[in-house]
Amino acid sequence: MSQPPSFALIGAGGYVAPRHMKAIKAVGGEMKVAFDPNDSVGVIDSYFPDASFFVEFERFDRPVEKLRRRGEKLDYVAICSPNYLHDAHVRFALRSDADAICEKPLVLNPWNIDGLAEMQKETGRRVSTIMQLRLHPAIRALKARIDASPKNEFAVDLTYITARGRWYHTSWKGDDAKSGGIATNIGVHFFDLLGYLFGPVTRNVAHVRDAQRAAGFLACGRAAVRWFLSIDRADIPPAAGSGRSTFRSITIDGEEVEFSDGFADLHTRSYEEILAGRGFGLDDIRPSVEVVSAFRRLPLDPAAGERHPFCERYVGA
Numbered sequence: 013m014s015q016p017p018s019f020a021l022i023g024a025g026g027y028v029a030p031r032h033m034k035a036i037k038a039v040g041g042e043m044k045v046a047f048d049p050n051d052s053v054g055v056i057d058s059y060f061p062d063a064s065f066f067v068e069f070e071r072f073d074r075p076v077e078k079l080r081r082r083g084e085k086l087d088y089v090a091i092c093s094p095n096y097l098h099d100a101h102v103r104f105a106l107r108s109d110a111d112a113i114c115e116k117p118l119v120l121n122p123w124n125i126d127g128l129a130e131m132q133k134e135t136g137r138r139v140s141t142i143m144q145l146r147l148h149p150a151i152r153a154l155k156a157r158i159d160a161s162p163k164n165e166f167a168v169d170l171t172y173i174t175a176r177g178r179w180y181h182t183s184w185k186g187d188d189a190k191s192g193g194i195a196t197n198i199g200v201h202f203f204d205l206l207g208y209l210f211g212p213v214t215r216n217v218a219h220v221r222d223a224q225r226a227a228g229f230l231a232c233g234r235a236a237v238r239w240f241l242s243i244d245r246a247d248i249p250p251a252a253g254s255g256r257s258t259f260r261s262i263t264i265d266g267e268e269v270e271f272s273d274g275f276a277d278l279h280t281r282s283y284e285e286i287l288a289g290r291g292f293g294l295d296d297i298r299p300s301v302e303v304v305s306a307f308r309r310l311p312l313d314p315a316a317g318e319r320h321p322f323c324e325r326y327v328g329a
Contacts, residue, residue: 015039016087016089018031018041018043018087019041019044019077019090020076020088020105020110021092022046022048023047023091023092024053025050025051032115033058033060034279035283036090037059037060038277039130043063044086046063046072047072048067050067051065067255080108080109083170085110085313086109086110087111088110089104089105089285090114091105091113094118094191095120095190095197096184098115098117098118101122102130106132109135111138113142113283113314114139116143116200116201117192117197117297117300118139118301119256120196120301120305121305122302122305125298132294138293139293140290140291140292141296141297142292143282143297144201146292147281151271158209163234164234165234165235166265167235168232168238168264169204169237169238170239170261170264172198172199172240172242172259172261173248173258174242174258175248175258176257180230180231186265192308193308194223194225195221195228196244196305199226200300200304202241204229204297204300210231210237211235212232213231213299213303214232214233215231216307218307219312219319220323221312222326224243225239225240225247225326226242226307227240227241229316245257248255249282275294278287288327
């Protein structure tokens with residue numbers, strides 16, 4: 013009888029880590045070892061209570077290397093660490109003779125992908141990233157309709173507001189050098205989605221970029237996209253209803269795309285695809301990383317047209 017796939021987890025105390033633990037359990041895997049500088053990781057008991065856990069990376073490295081030398085090496089290292097550490101932790105996985113499964117954004121800049129591609133080739137291991145929106149049934153059905161449409165260009169408005177408290181700016185997420193800023197931290201999966209649905213980006217314009225929000229315009233294959241992202245609760249439109257902490261909207265030619273349900277098991281679906289050899293790799297993630305990396309360096313263009321209606325109050329502010 014074959015052994016279950018074995019995993020290590022980096023970033024066990026993070027927000028998204030329980031979804032990875034649930035997915036590892038669901039695919040019949042075994043999490044042997046985990047690491048996080050924060051020791052508030054009691055959630056591990058719900059999935060892999062016998063997993064070894066470390067709060068120092070140097071001590072975490074030791075059992076990973078010991079397993080490799082005993083011929084019991086890990087099959088996968090799952091990475092849920094802060095964005096700026098993804099690159100180093102993926103390289104650690106490859107050097108440990110394991111495949112890497114990394115949360116988005118895989119890296120902050122496209123040249124980091126070039127280095128990982130070289131290591132992937134040298135080690136023969138594979139880097140996969142979580143791009144769960146591509147697996148959403150409603151999104152797949154939408155892509156089929158778009159592909160079958162004779163239209164040359166669609167008008168798209170993307171709005172995503174997810175309220176965050178003051179803690180956000182104290183944490184690594186509020187440091188652009190570590191998170192990549194709002195567009196990267198909460199938007200990179202939407203930019204991947206746009207490229208997946210409509211085609212590659214040919215024009216990238218920045219309208220707003222501050223600690224709370226980001227907005228711009230993309231010419232994206234067959235779509236002209238106005239987009240607005242925010243972590244400020246004040247940006248949630250009153251029509252969304254009182255007490256809401258999140259507002260998500262994508263309209264195509266004025267018609268709302270409904271995909272609010274169906275998110276619960278997308279990480280598990282992602283793991284199933286990865287274990288079947290159909291995971292999303294470096295070439296898949298590169299376009300969205302290029303978009304957010306370029307956006308951080310673009311000059312703001314307050315005179316440009318094609319602005320999302322939500323950003324008008326902030327242009328030139």
